[in-house]
Amino acid sequence: MPKPVVAIVGRPNVGKSTLFNRIVGGRVAIVEDQPGVTRDRLYQTAEWAGRTFTLVDTGGLDLAEAGDIPGRVRRQVALAIDEADAVLFLVDGRTGLTPTDQEVAALLRRTRKPVLLVVNKIENFQRAGEWTEFYRLGLGEPIPVSAAQGMNTGDLLDRLVAVLPPAAEDEEEPDTLRIAVIGRPNVGKSSLVNALLGEERVIVSEIPGTTRDAIDTYFTLNGRRYLLVDTAGIRRKSRIDLPTEKYSVIRSFKAVDRCQVALVVLDAVEGVTDQDKRIAGYAHEQGKASVLVVNKWDLVEKDDRTAARFTEAIRRELAFMTYAPVVFISALTGRRLPRVMELVNLVAEQQCLRVNTADLNALIREAVMHNPPPANKNRRLKILYATQGGVKPPTFVLFVNDPELVHFSYLRYLENQLREAYGFEGTPIRFILRRRE
Numbered sequence: 001m002p003k004p005v006v007a008i009v010g011r012p013n014v015g016k017s018t019l020f021n022r023i024v025g026g027r028v029a030i031v032e033d034q035p036g037v038t039r040d041r042l043y044q045t046a047e048w049a050g051r052t053f054t055l056v057d058t059g060g061l062d063l064a065e066a067g068d069i070p071g072r073v074r075r076q077v078a079l080a081i082d083e084a085d086a087v088l089f090l091v092d093g094r095t096g097l098t099p100t101d102q103e104v105a106a107l108l109r110r111t112r113k114p115v116l117l118v119v120n121k122i123e124n125f126q127r128a129g130e131w132t133e134f135y136r137l138g139l140g141e142p143i144p145v146s147a148a149q150g151m152n153t154g155d156l157l158d159r160l161v162a163v164l165p166p167a168a169e170d171e172e173e174p175d176t177l178r179i180a181v182i183g184r185p186n187v188g189k190s191s192l193v194n195a196l197l198g199e200e201r202v203i204v205s206e207i208p209g210t211t212r213d214a215i216d217t218y219f220t221l222n223g224r225r226y227l228l229v230d231t232a233g234i235r236r237k238s239r240i241d242l243p244t245e246k247y248s249v250i251r252s253f254k255a256v257d258r259c260q261v262a263l264v265v266l267d268a269v270e271g272v273t274d275q276d277k278r279i280a281g282y283a284h285e286q287g288k289a290s291v292l293v294v295n296k297w298d299l300v301e302k303d304d305r306t307a308a309r310f311t312e313a314i315r316r317e318l319a320f321m322t323y324a325p326v327v328f329i330s331a332l333t334g335r336r337l338p339r340v341m342e343l344v345n346l347v348a349e350q351q352c353l354r355v356n357t358a359d360l361n362a363l364i365r366e367a368v369m370h371n372p373p374p375a376n377k378n379r380r381l382k383i384l385y386a387t388q389g390g391v392k393p394p395t396f397v398l399f400v401n402d403p404e405l406v407h408f409s410y411l412r413y414l415e416n417q418l419r420e421a422y423g424f425e426g427t428p429i430r431f432i433l434r435r436r437e
């Protein structure tokens with residue numbers, strides 16, 4: 001299910017990251033302390049009143065970039081207008097209206113996307129004067145909040161979810177495998193997509209009709225149906241030449257939300273960058289199966305150790321995703337291209353593996369016997385029972401005497417045992433802990 005994207009825009013220091021943290025902060029995580037994942041506070045899934053959405057702090061995106069403040073804020077706004085489904089325009093109730101606020105408002109008045117004007121740093125809600133001047137921005141009623149103290153943020157979220165586009169209907173088409181091709185600009189995504197679709201065995205079907213089809217590509221290979229999600233931006237290259245590095249990340253995230261398997265494209269010449277980590281990390285966190293596709297292999301001078309060295313570097317940089325198979329390709333020459341779809345099929349299958357309860361409990365008993373959980377303040381973890389709660393990704397429910405006693409490294413150990421026994425190649429594995437005395 002695609003999640004709507006909500007962008008927070010506004011001048012520096014108005015409180016964007018404070019509001020961001022306030023909104024996503026209270027989120028309960030299922031064992032999410034995974035070392036190695038680039039803990040990116042700039043994009044997070046948030047939930048309110050049963051609606052989930054991806055919240056983006058566009059200010060944080062721009063941190064590393066040069067330029068004057070109005071220019072940077074303008075870029076955030078352009079990004080938000082392009083990629084978000086709703087915009088939270090944050091202003092500072094203490095400093096009052098500024099010329100940059102006016103400029104931003106002028107840009108936002110032109111979009112048809114919902115915009116909420118939020119006046120931050122209001123601590124006294126009796127004194128309406130502090131925020132009424134922002135009516136002048138022509139963006140409707142200003143919503144006063146204190147992000148720092150969490151005052152009125154619930155009201156803000158109520159209004160936000162009310163203007164989000166309706167949840168898209170479930171896309172499950174049981175016979176169609178949904179693939180997203182993701183990665184930084186220029187790693188070769190469009191070359192890869194065009195090369196895949198250009199293969200002789202591939203039959204592309206253009207299905208006219210709904211708008212969604214316009215951005216997706218269906219094809220058949222060996223009698224199996226596939227869908228490449230969001231190929232619009234990929235197959236025909238975007239005309240607008242914006243600071244694409246940042247934009248591509250959000251586009252990638254949206255594609256990941258809709259896919260079952262992510263093809264994470266890396267550039268063999270440039271190696272793994274922070275941006276790659278972010279993109280791959282998102283696929284991992286969302287429980288998608290992944291294949292790491294190292295493109296432009298034709299450009300690399302090789303000896304018999306080159307691929308092994310590159311793989312080592314990937315394992316180190318993307319340490320949270322050592323389960324993902326790596327394939328070295330050239331979209332240009334077609335090298336190893338057929339292998340890509342073989343791996344897609346493999347990881348999709350692995351993502352749906354089920355372990356029956358008796359075998360699972362036998363495996364866990366054995367694992368605990370070989371390597372008992374360490375005692376913590378004289379208390380020892382007991383795993384009483386386990387069952388597989390679901391697939392896509394494989395999720396295991398552990399009934400334990402006290403979830404607090406479960407250390408991340410012990411889950412990693414159990415995960416490794418499961419992988420050794422069953423594979424689960426290309427897919428993350430999740431654990432859910434339940435207390436049972």
Ligand code: GDP
Pocket residue numbers: 010011012013014015016017018019059120121122145146147148149
């Ligand atoms: P950003 O640059 O827009 O992301 O702003 P920050 O979230 O970093 O906040 C800038 C400053 O404003 C920080 O010192 C915050 O502590 C402060 N701040 C944020 N929200 C509030 C608020 O609701 N009330 C007050 N008084 N200060 C706030």
Ligand code: GDP
Pocket residue numbers: 183184185186187188189190191192234295296297298299329330331332333
């Ligand atoms: P995208 O932005 O990720 O979609 O990347 P493109 O597919 O547009 O590729 C960026 C550039 O890299 C283009 O100039 C491509 O011709 C080139 N390129 C893509 N794949 C390969 C490859 O396998 N080998 C070489 N040598 N160049 C490639």
